[in-house]
Amino acid sequence: MRFHALRATLLCALLAAGCGGERITDLDCTHSPEVAAALARSEALRGECGPDVECRDKALADILAVRDRHPREIGAHIAVIQARPWVPDAEETSPWGPVRQEYARRLRERPDDPALLLLESMLAQAPGRRRNLLERALAVAPDFSWAHAGMASSLSAGKAPGEKAAALEHFEVFADACPGETSRLLRLVSRLGDSALFERWAPRLRIAIRPESDAFALLPELWSTELRTASPDRHAAVRERIAAEVAQLAALDRGDDRLWLGALEAGYELLGDDEGSGRVEALWLDRHPCDWSAIRIATARLSADLPAPPRDAEPAIAGAWGEAMLSQLDPLWHRCPASELLAASRFHALAAIEAPPEPELIAAGERLLAISAVRLYPSNPGAVAEVWIRHRAGLERVPALLEADLLDAGKRERERRERAENDQDLADAEASFLHRRLANSRLRALHALAGISADGAEAALAELAAGLEELATAASDPQGRQELAWTEAGYWHLRAEQALLRGEGEAALAAYREALARVPEDGAVQRAARAHWKHLGRPESEFVQWLAEARRRAVERREISQRVARRPVGVFRWTDLEGREWTRASLAGRTTLLNFWTTWCGPCVQEIPHLNDLYADLRADDRFVVLGVNLDENPGLVAPFAARQGIRYPVVLAGSAAMEDWAPDGIPLTLIVDPSGTVVWEQLGFGGDGSEWLAQIAAGLEAASVGTASPAAAPRS
Known part of the structure; x- marks a missing residue:
């Protein structure tokens, strides 16, 4: 019994005054030095860590320790919320999971606690819920400055009459109460996008945010806000001032400081200074070669030197690109084996090769399944499944991957529904889920065909056909109609492959014709149809005529389907x-x-x-x-x-x-x-x-x- 009581006591201590512990009572903007430092660090984590999960987990642990030493200060809890994982999928496996559960439990126990309502509003995905939580907090504590800041931010994007004016009123309350919260004030001024407001606050912000100050990392947002709120005739003068401050910042040379490098990079980008950007990129590559930013720079340079071929490129062309890209990526990979961005890039390159070594392709897929900072479409399990199917590798593991992909689709739909503000948002969530289901059905059909099972593909193809009928009724905008055409073309391509497995040559040809009538420029379908035409012993000249007829049908379909509703x-x-x-x-x-x-x-x-x-x-x-x-x-x-x-x-x-x-x-x-x-x-x-x-x-x-x-x-x- 004493052991269980001790374990419960330790758990409560770890979870920041949970289990009925201390209330958050210090709600103003005065912070102890340690909390102020934690707040500043949490706001700079995007520059310090990017999406690096290990880096952010360590920072979160440090900030949690500060919060546990100052459980009554609202600033300590805000710092924790701001330090949560950048990548949503990482929340389930990081230290953030138990912390999130603890805050939810505390709010259930104290539903009218203004501090907990504020923290929950920072976590809410739906704007309407966020605003409701803030309104409840202000109903209990009308002078709660942080809730006013939240309302200013929430209302800044509103389009209803009076919302912008209300946002400015909430901003003024926060600004009067918290004149020293430079970063939050700048962020609100930026979100409000009001030129008169920026002109009024610019002198104070420029005093606090200077190249030589500790707040130099805020310079990019200050520069960007000034450019966005200035009239075009003032842009030249604003750019001159930014250029001078960027030069000052560069002259200070803060060594390997990531925030300094990030601010410089943003400054040169704002100015369109390619030479300056190149110098900063060289510093990133030299001083932090395995950081996310350095790997992003390195892979972007490789992509510029070796542009990826189109998705329907000849296999030999795609394979040559994959081999060349892999030869450039592997030295980086050996130097930075933990890089998730490199893992995704290597997987793409291996997938392009005509006959990659199966153990290497399997290992690359497993690595991609283990990461969360890089997300491929439709999901990492779905992307890995498609490549393994195409190369006939790991086919016995594909069903589990497709199940994981479908679960991910359901999770994304629930998240979008939670964020939905109106019927259109709900319709968009349903449409997105439908696309994911169709993509999953297509992969299941591909898997069956890869296993030489024409009959096994029938169930998936039937589901795909039913889904296409549903999609056709919802495809009312240009993008939807184009996506429908590509999805239908993919369906008919699969039907052609199924017919070939069954030895039904004419049925295969008819299916290829239907695919090309949707997307005549699809090179992969053209090649498959031409190969089958030759297999049937028919002359090339007749194929050219056959292809021209398919293209004519495609033009007719587009004239009907892409006509704009006036x-x-x-x-x-x-x-x-x-x-x-x-x-x-x-x-x-x-x-x-x-x-x-x-x-x-x-x-x-x-x-x-x-x-x-x-x-x-x-x-x-x-x-x-x-x-x-x-x-x-x-x-x-x-x-x-x-x-x-x-x-x-x-x-x-x-x-x-x-x-x-x-x-x-x-x-x-x-x-x-x-x-x-x-x-x-x-x-x-x-x-x-x-x-x-x-x-x-x-x-x-x-x-x-x-x-x-x-x-x-x-x-x-």
């Missing part, structure tokens, strides 16, 4: 890089092309030369407007990037917040708006064939200008 263009007020304002009213009476893009989007950059050509052709024609709509989070990057790329058409700065309203399905997105202000044409992605893409857009603009039906959108790459 809708009024949204309301906007954007400023371009020259300081001119653009609104819906200013474009009335003209046919307008809106191209949504970012500096970091590869296909977006590929479109730029073709948009330049289009602009050159239409510039003198007053009927048309070509407008680039940039969605970068940091608008300061756009002007220098546009200059380097030679963009000649007007570019407006809409900011990353506009992504949700204008391009929720992804970028690049191109809209054509007719003179009445109606969206009549829409294309997601860039097909890669610039001349065809340009011809379709030009035809769409001309058709919209005279009020005729516009052509179908081009396929996504």
